[in-house]
Amino acid sequence: MPRSALPSPRRGLLMAAPIAVLLGITGGTLALTAGSSDASDVPSRGVPEARATKPVRTPQESVLQIMAHPDDDLFFMNPDTSQSIAAGHSLTSVYLTAGESDGRNARYQDPRPPADKAAYAEARQNGIRAAYAEMATGNRTSPWDRTSVATAGGGRAELDTLRAKPQISLVWLQLREAGSVSDDRPHSLHGLWDGRIDALGSQLAAGSPVREDFSYTKRQTIDTLSAVLHRFKPTFVRLMDPTPGRNDRTGKLSDHQDHMYGARFAQAALAAYAETPARPAFAVQNYLGYSTGGMPHSLDPESTEAKLRTLKTYAWMDHSDYCEDPAGCGDRKVAARPAGRDWAQSIRYTRSDSTTWVQQGARPGELYAFAVLDGRLATWHRSPTGWTGPVLHQGTGLDGGVTSVRLPDGRIAVFGTRTDLGDTPESYRRDVVMTLSENGAFGPWRSLGTPERDDAAGTSDISVPAVLVDRSGLMTVYVRDAGHTMRVTSQRPGGDWSPWRSAGGRDLRGNPVAAMDAAGRGYVFAATPKTVLAWTGRAPGTPAATGLPPTTGSLSATPDGADGVRLWFRKPASGAVRTARFADxxxxxxxxAELPGGVAGYGAVGAWGDRLALRGRGGALAAAPHAGTDRWTVDGSLFAGAPAAVPSGFATLGLDGRLRWTPWDR
Known part of the structure; x- marks a missing residue:
């Protein structure tokens, strides 16, 4: 096996040796012990699939974020980060690199200050600590305890704990960054992943309690991240997008190479962690990076201003010496442009905005809900006696976010995408997969392949599928490809599937959505930065212009009356809910039409008829008994992705991995 190779997930990915578990802090180190199970895998009662299992346990919500650089969380994951802080549960942010850049804590300054990478790394740490302290306590100088801890990779990391809110932690792994968005830099996470270097060295911050340099191999980097996961036992993990695609014009990566490969290292660590016992189930959510700046703003002015306040604290805008550190109190490169390149005005999930993950069963009142936990399909079942589950089914490597459709004969098909980390870096790939229920049991995953040539061409950047079902039960699957066009595959009467073919479109963003009207006509919608395109008719082919104004890119579609469907979307730079009808x-x-009530927010809208459930301002769940009301019920609980609505109510997946069900008539 090449030195860069990793075992395939299908052959027990990354489990060649026991993974050390970080259980607690003892004498300045994180204690390493082998994992042990407090519950065996027991087949779930009434589950037809013999190898389906229940998660070990579902404790209190615990969120862990893995980023390449200090500020990735503030630009691309906020306001979700601040919402988790406000919720008061455990939040851990892990930074893979030191973010040392060129070592100059200034931008557009003449004369340029001398380079000092250790000092600049320390200044960025100071900025992050100030930003988190301010979000948590209102005081940017609230003190932290900084500790040097041993890692599973044989080096040491810095662990910071906010003294006033000890559930908030920062973990600094302090590896070298690439120092370029897309230029060839072998000594980087990219080079380490590809096997171009044997090990990546450290870049220690000037004030870090870690004093001795180290280096990690690819294996050691993954082991280190796996051990961090064991230490903090998250129920919800936030990552940047491991497949950001390429710029259509230049062919270069659409995002920073550290973002992309940092997320891939996190994927590998999560795959290893998922194979170990004695831990809670976890869900994963990915975030769009640089390219979110080229789309209409998704946040309302109030949310944008709050996000900017945090970024300005990180950027050390006032230049006062409140941290009393000669390295500086924040990142002055960001001070020249605290909103980035229109990044502060938006937040976007790359694969988990589906609103079609709940389906009605064959019997009255019966429901099924679907999500991804531990990289596996999780199902819940509702009968007259209530909800049961989750049950975890066979097949690993699923990406967050699935869609489902109900066939005319009552069976349910679930679609998603699956990532295979591969035996070599070149064999990393994502494919479209489906599973179909038979007598209530879901069979093995079937791959429908991918419209992409290989990972190098477009970084495997394909969307979550949108699916139409005709009256005979045959399905057609639509996927936005890495070239930002639509691709389609259709089921044939014998059960096999056609090769992927082009369905046109240009500059498509996000995930397409689909709905059927009562007459059996299909509608597929996909957003561009300027409008929405539609594929319509009994056998949708090439797209047509809808005449709609720009949206934030998060769409949902539902049947509407006897002859049409309704599309739901958000107004840019407002978050207000808008809707339009398509007929015949x-x-x-x-x-x-724009809904009254002033409910700003972001993400896709869960709808059934004129009943709505959505993410409101500040991440809170908001629901309305009908679209014309200005009276919304607001629930402060945080959730993953988007709500899914059916005639009797709506479901959300909490950040603790629990399904929450709310009847419309409660």
């Missing part, structure tokens, strides 16, 4: 198989939208 046509692609031209009715006049856009």
């Amino acid at each position: 198989g046509g692609a031209h939208a009715s006049p856009v």
Whole structure:
């Protein structure tokens, strides 16, 4: 096996040796012990699939974020980060690199200050500590305890704990960064992942309690991250997008190479962690990076201003010496442009905005819900006696976010995408997969392949599938490809699937959505930065213009009356909910209606008829008994992705991995 190779997930990925578990802090180190189980895998009662299992346990919510650089969380994961802090549960942010850049804590300054990478890394740490302290306590100088801890990779890391809120932790692994968005830099996470270097060295911050340099091999980096996961036992993990795609014009990566390969190292660590016992089940959510700046703003002005306040604290805008550190109190490179390149005005999930993950069963009142936990399909079942589950089914490597459809004969098909980390870096790939229920049991995953040539061409950047079902039960699957066009595959009467073919479109963003009207006509919608395109008719082919204004890119579609469907979306730079109707198989939208009530927020809208459930301002769940009301019920609980609505109510997946069900008539 090449030195860069990793075992395939299908052959017990990364489990060649026991993974050390970080259990606690003892004498300045994180104690390493072998994992042991407090519950064996027991087949779930009433589950037809013999190898399906229940998660070990579902404790209190615990969120862990893995980023390449200090500030990735503030630009791309906030306001979700601040919401988790406000919720008061455990939050851990892990930074893979020191973020040392060129070592100059200034931008557009003449004369340029001398380079000092250790000092600049320390200044960025100071900025992050100030930003988190301010979000948590209102005081940017609230003190932290900084500790040097041993890692499973044989080096040491810095662990910071906010003294006033000890559930908030920062972990600094302090590896070298690439120092370039896309230029060839072998001494980087990219080079380490590809096997171009044997090990990546450290870049220690000037004030770090870690004093001795170290280096990690690829294996040691993954082991280190796996051990961090064991220490903090998250129920919800936030990552940047490991497949950000390429710029259509230049062919270069659409995001920073450290973001992309940092997320891939996190994927590998999560795959190893998922194979170990005695831990809670976890869900994963990915975030769009640099390219979110080229799309309409998704946040309302109030949320943008709050996000900017945090970024300005990180950027050390006032230049006062409140941290009393000669390295500086924040990142002055960001001070020149605290909103980045229109990044502060938005937040976008790359694969988990589906609103079609709950389906009605064959019997009255019966429901099924689907999500991804531990990289496996999780199902819940509702009968007259209530909800049971989750049950975890066979097949690992699933990406967060699935869609589902109900066939005319009552069976349910679930679709998603699956990542195979591969035996070599070149064999990393993502494919479209489906599973179909038979008598209530879900069979093995079937791969429908991928419209992509290989990972190098477009970084495997394909969307979550959108699916149409005709009256005979045959399915058609639509996927946005890495070239930002639509690709389609259709099921044939014998059960096999056609090769992927082009369905046109240009500059498509996010995930397409689909719905059928009562007459059996299909509608597929996909957003561009300027409008929404539609594929309509009994056998949708090439797209047509809808005439809709720009949206934030998060769409949902539902049947509407006897002859049409309704599209739900958000107004840019507002978060207000908007809707338009399409009828008689046509692609031209009715006049856009904006809902009253001033409910700002972001993400896709869960709808059934005119009943709505969505993410409101500040991440809170908001629901309305009908679209015309200005009276919304707000629930402060945080959730993953988007709500899914059916006639009797709606479901959300909490950050603790629990399904939450709310009847409309409660």
